[in-house]
Amino acid sequence: MLGVIGIIISLGLLMYLAYRGITVLILAPILAMLAAVFSGDIPLLASYTEVFMKSFAGYAKAYFPLFLLGAIFGKVMDASGAAKSIAHFIAEKLGKDKAILAVVLSCAILTYGGVSLFVVAFAVYPVxxxxxxxxxxxxxxxxxxxxxxxxxxxxxxxxxxxxxxxAIPMPFFGTTAWAAPILGLIGAAVMFGGGMWWLTTRSKKAMAAGEGYGNHKEEIKEFDLDKLPSFAAALTPIIIVLVLNYLLGKFYFGNMDGSFLEQYGTTLSKVKGIWSIIISLVASIVVALIIFRKNIDNMKETINQGAYGSLLAIINTSSEVGYGNVIKALGAFALVKAAILAIPGTPLISLAASTSILAGITGSASGGMSIALGALGDIYMQKATALGIDPAAFHRIAAMACGGLDTLPHNGAVITLLGITGLTHKESYADLGMCTVVIPLCATIVAIVAATFGIV
Incomplete structure (x- = not known):
């Protein structure tokens, strides 16, 4: 019982201190060892060097290429003006009376094309x-x-x-980025439709009451429209990412003989999804550098900045995964795991609950899902086989669930976004939280119901 109390105290401190601005690079190992002290069944230093750091390194090994390439691609799209070109084109076509829709669609195209969330926020905000x-x-x-x-x-x-x-669920369930497309589209429709309804209704009500843009001290760097690449050119690298990713996963790696991977202790089903994204991003970066060569002032510096920018993101998430695996190794975690797996109904419900709760505690969608799947992924894969549930459904539900409670007020992306826009939690979080917490949770529930009827 003392071990469970230690886990709860550790998780609570992680949430509180992260919200207070202390980096998880320091918090994660210290609080993991605090939980180990309460549990008393694992040597303290061993919990750090043999569990925390081994998990840290394993996560970095598996996902660093995606963080690195995604950051470089995003930096190229930003430095070239391609991201702004897409946002400006959409805004111009929709008009000022569709400001909210224009911003949402601009961000959606960039994010869906592989540009990192933070780059999107910086690029779209001036528009x-x-x-x-x-x-x-x-x-x-x-x-x-x-x-x-x-x-x-x-x-x-x-x-x-x-x-x-x-990408994170792919090695656990042997899936690709295109897993459970119908479930994904259902969830996306609920999130997009619900979010647009909320923002449109709220903004119209505020404007009807006489509220306008307001007086704000803004230091927004103006951009020269004549120097931006064309919309077609800006969109080309994004299309390459999506199309090439699909073709590689579906046809090339899907038909490959992966027996040679046995010597590396893995299987093709665990790596084909990640390989597809890696190749797609590399190809898109190369094409973008060629197309935008005249739009980028310093190509070497742009690539270097993207590469450097990926380091903090991967190290932060790896630290959270290391923390989760220390918790997983504690004897007291058996009680926590039993409680999660005892949640009534389809195992998709317990998967969604554990993923979303851990994402909320860590303030990270990727970190929370990595911890949940690292601890319970193999069990859910066994359940999928035993119950005849398509593993793709587990992939999609886990991915959607991690995007719910992750954006509570202490989330780093939320704090960064508010900083970029010069607004406060008090001014903007109620609407932001509705669009990124409440509605995504509702979408996950809808997707779980659809999955129980065999829809994937």
Whole structure:
């Protein structure tokens, strides 16, 4: 019982101290060892060097290429002006009276094409501010609009998205990024439709009451439209990512003899999805560098900045995974695991619950899902086989569930987004939370119901 109390205290401190701004690079190992002290069944230093660091290294080994290539691709799209070109084109076509929809769609296209969430926020914000100001839409709805387009359906639900949240389940369930496409589309429709309804209704009500864009101190760097690449050119690398990812996973690696992988202790089903995304991103980066060579002032510096920017993201998430695996190794975790698996109904419910709760505690969608699947992934795969449930359903539900409670107020992406837009939690979090927490949780429930009827 003392061990369970230790786990609860450790998790509580992780949430609170992360919200207070202390990096998980320090918190994760210290609080993991705190839980080990309460449990008393694992040597303290061994819990750090043999469990925490081994899990840390294993996660970095598996996913660092995706973090690295995604960050470089995003930096190229940003530095070249391609991201702004897409946002400006959509905004221009929809008009100022569709400011919210224009921002959501701009973010959605960029995120679905593999541009990292943070790059999208930085790239789209200047366009969003100009559009909202012109339409006199209250600025406080900008964070929720950006988040709806980049933190929700394109991150977790739409089949084929190269975001890391869609890649993590692949080795556990032997799936690709296109797993459970119908479930994904159902979830995406609920998130997009629900979010747009909420933001449209709320903004119209605020404007009817006389609220406008407002007076804000803004330091927004103006961009020269004449120097931006064309919309068609900007969209080309994104199309390559999606199409090549699908073709490689479905046809090339799908028909490959993977017996040679036995010497490496893995199987083709565990790596084909990640391999497909790696090749797709490399190809897109090369094409983007060629197409945008005249738009990028310093190509070497752009690539270097993207590479450096990937390091903190992968190290933070690896630390959270290391923390989770220490908790998993404790004897007290058996009680926690039993409680999770005892949740009544389809195992999809317990998978969604554990993933979403851990994502909320860690403040990270990828970190929470990695911890949940690292601890319970093999059990859910066994359940899928025993109950005749398509593993693709587990993939999609896990991905969607991680995008619910992850964006509670202490989430790093939320704090960064509010910082970029110059707004506070008090001003914007109610709408942001509705679009990124409440509605995605409802979408996950809808998808679970659909999956119980065999829809994948």
């Amino acid at each position: 969003a501010a100009a559009l909202f100001r012109e339409g006199n839409v209250p600025k406080r709805f900008i964070p929720a609009s950006i988040a709806l387009g980049s933190f929700t359906f394109t991150m977790t639900a739409l089949p084929g998205t190269p975001q890391i949240q869609n």
